Amino acid sequence: MQLVEQKNKIIQSMTFHKGLVSSLWRLPTEILSQIFHLCLPEDKYLSPSSKQAPMLLTTICRPWREVVVGTPSLWCRLNVEPSGRDWEKADWEKAVVFYHSWLKRARGIPLSVAFKCWNSSEQRSLLLPYVKQISSLAIRIYHGSGNPEDLLKDLPRLPALQELVVRAPIFTPRMSKSISRLPSTMRSLDVSELPPFDIERLAWFNHVWVHLTNVKIFISHPDALLHLLRLCPNLSSLTVHTSFYDAKILEPLTHANIQSLSFLNHSGDIGCLTGLFNALSLPNLRVFELQHKAKNQWPHEVSLAFLARSRCSLESLIISGRVMMTEVQRAEYIALSPSLNIFVVRRSQHFS
Incomplete structure (x- = not known):
């Protein structure tokens, strides 16, 4: 008798959750997109992780993945912070493919991007395809960061830039020259x-x-x-x-x-x-x-x-x-x- 009761409870629970999932699947795409936005971390620039939105949401089921991938505003914030090993050429090339796939999903809407600058020339190559989209840019420069001027010199080519954050232990007249030519959108x-x-x-x-x-x-x-x-x-x-x-x-x-x-x-x-x-x-x-x-x-x-x-x-x-x-x-x-x-x-x- 006890086993029968446990079986009935399990069946009731499964039926309830199937109905819940079914209801979620029937929600309009616009509503699902709004719900997914509420799942995003509050960080201004998102560090990609399979354990948090938006990437986590792509692994739940096919319908959710289609909605997530098809919602550009879920992909318009990115923090580019590779590990030390990622700067090895093969690993960086793999990382670039991933970062490009993330930014392409933003489909032309304004981007907020942050760089922790170790190898500025490599990061500059990642930045260039999106110069017309970037509205917010944060750059942290470290001692021995290659040549930070390489990254800063593209600032005048960002016609939509509205916000700039620059953190660095030193700041030279040459670095400032790029900032002095920022667009009037700033x-x-x-x-x-x-x-x-x-x-x-x-x-x-x-x-x-x-x-x-x-x-x-x-x-x-x-x-x-x-x-x-x-x-x-x-x-x-x-x-x-x-x-x-x-x-x-x-x-x-x-x-x-x-x-x-x-x-x-x-x-x-x-x-x-x-x-x-x-x-x-x-x-x-x-x-x-x-x-x-x-x-x-x-x-x-x-x-x-x-x-x-x-x-x-x-x-x-x-x-x-x-x-x-x-x-x-x-x-x-x-x-x-x-x-x-x-x-x-x-x-x-x-x-x-």
Whole structure:
């Protein structure tokens, strides 16, 4: 009797799952595609793996494979990160065939591609067939990476490029020449992991700044930061790594379009930002963040004066790292902007 009951339960379970699978098969392709998008990793650039979507979905059944392979937007993000052995000629040629098959499935839609650059000339050959599709490109260059100029020199040939991330231990005028010739489609530039920029280095990109709305950068001096703001009239989001060591008096500057401003201060004294706060007015600011590694009191008087002078409708004030704010200070900010949310984060992931 017990065996009969177990058999009936197994039959019921099989019937239920067959019905479920049958229902999934009957879903329109558009619905399945949307479901498959929800299965993708949240990473901006996907590292191919047979254990995660979209590749995993191609192994479930033939109908699913047809939908996955036939949905270009599942294949428009790629992180090219071969293992050390893949740079041997035979293995790299095999890897290139795989990467091409991935990118071809995107069928002409905009691509987001990341390279960890060890052998730039080989990666350049992979990049060239897709120059008209690439809208987002991230390049991390390592010491001994062959000749990184080979990869960077094709940047002016990317007519659809909107976002560029370059991370490198050194940055030469020759490397910057390619970035200075970027197309007017560019909107976002992340050079926060390059050596610090001064006014002279900012001049390397003079023809690029005017189009940008989002910048992440390491600035060596407050004068250079104010100069950057003058070069970027359309800027709406700015993340600045700073290592200032003085609080000199600066010429006042108003920037009408910045909505989000983040400072990641690497110097020991938070007071070095005083001169900058005293000079700036940002009437459209909505999000203001300060991260500081060393233990310091929040620069309350100058920051409160900065916000009052800007007359902005600040929505979020974010304090990260080891900066301290008192309850009385918090109340004064709320009085200045009643809808303000203040977040105190006792960590500093950007300094790791």
